[in-house]
Amino acid sequence: MMDMTQKRLSVAPMIDWTTTDYRYFARLFNPHVYLYTEMISTGALLFGNRERHLRFDALEHPLVLQLGGADADEMMKCTVIAQEYGYDEVNINVGCPSDRVQHNKIGACLMAEPETVAKAFAAMQAAVDIPVTVKHRIGIDDFDSYEFMHQFVETVAAAGCERFIVHARTAWLQGLSPKQNREIPPLRYEDVYRLKQDFPSLHIEINGGVATVEDIEQHLAHVDGVMIGRAFYHNPYLLAEANRLWGTPAPTRAQVLEALYPYLEQQVAKGEALPTMTRHYLGLFQGLTGARKWRQALSGKPQLTLDDIQRAADEVLALNPEA
Incomplete structure (x- = not known):
């Protein structure tokens, strides 16, 4: 059995999928994993049906709200709202490659603007007691070198961010759909492992292509956490099987x-x-x-x-x- 006291397993934020109805269901399989909302834009929270977007059942804890946005003041206001609603963490989306997200200058395109992300993070974290984290890619388009990602993390970490979730694929913002961006760019797990080596004090969590409990164990030998999306959604009993990492029984x-x-x-x-x-x-x-x-x-x-x-x-x- 692995020592999970400093490790984390998470269910990835997935638009249209990680609704409160799915999250409640997922929690019934495993009491340990962190659950994420869909990505919710700052505009949706500030001007839309806030109660509908943020509702959840108490059983879902620990629960993370993933925010899409770039304006530091709007991100800060939404983070305060999240804390008031009872969320355990807020995560900044710097990984979504969709055209709609790019148009609003949020998501993966923000990897090219680490100072913007750092400014938003600082405003958000200063306003709340709950942790603020960042989820990003290993690169975007032709900016796909390890050094590019290293500089992004270094800049945001200098603002105080301690937890990064890394989708181990480059996001191709031109020419690929969001679905293709989850499958076509090659996985580069070694870059994420190297990031942990270069920033040993940061909590580094890996995401992308993980499909079995054995995969989880292999990654946890190198990084601090594993995030899984589609495999948990399409085969939710994998969540139950993952209980063995904590030495707890799987429900039927x-x-x-x-x-x-x-x-x-x-x-x-x-x-x-x-x-x-x-x-x-x-x-x-x-x-x-x-x-x-x-x-x-x-x-x-x-x-x-x-x-x-x-x-x-x-x-x-x-x-x-x-x-």
Whole structure:
């Protein structure tokens, strides 16, 4: 068993995916991991439906709000709001490559402006007691040398930032979609390991292409944390399997469902739509007999009921008694 007292495992922020309904579900598999919101822009919090964007269940802690923005004053105001709402941390997005984000001068393009990120960080951290962190790429476009990333981290760390989450791929801001940016640029884990060696006092967390508990263990031998996105989302039972890192037992899928049903009832009573919630649960039986029937039962049914969900789950559990 690995000593996890100074290590961290996180579920990555994913737009449209890491909603409160997914995060509650994820927490049922593992009490230790850090959960992240979707990236939320400063404009959405300052001028949009703040309550809708920031709502969460107390079970989700420890929970991190990821902010997209570049204006130091707006970022500071949103960080204060996050603390007032009860978030445990705020993370600055310096990794998203989408055109919309670039247009607003936030996300990965900010790697070319480390002073802007440092200024925002300093304003944010000075205003709150909770930690402020940065998630970034190893480079952008032709600025993909190790030295470029080193200078970015050095500049932001000089402002006081102590925790960096590094997606170990360059972001290609021209010519690739966000999806392609998660898959095509090659992974360069060694650059992230080297960053930890060069900045031993910083907490360095690695992200990108991690798919198994063995992968997690391998990375934790070199860095302080691991962040996983799509693998946790599409196969949530990987979260349960990761409990072994802490020496704690993994819940069964049946136990997760038993804890999930009251939450679904509660949300339906508040007027939330079941199909909107259950789209996040399609991977529950990934790799097991009946997984396809489970996905079919939950997909494309606007009149889905709790009884439908329970019936579909019971059918798959009957085929997999140990699940």
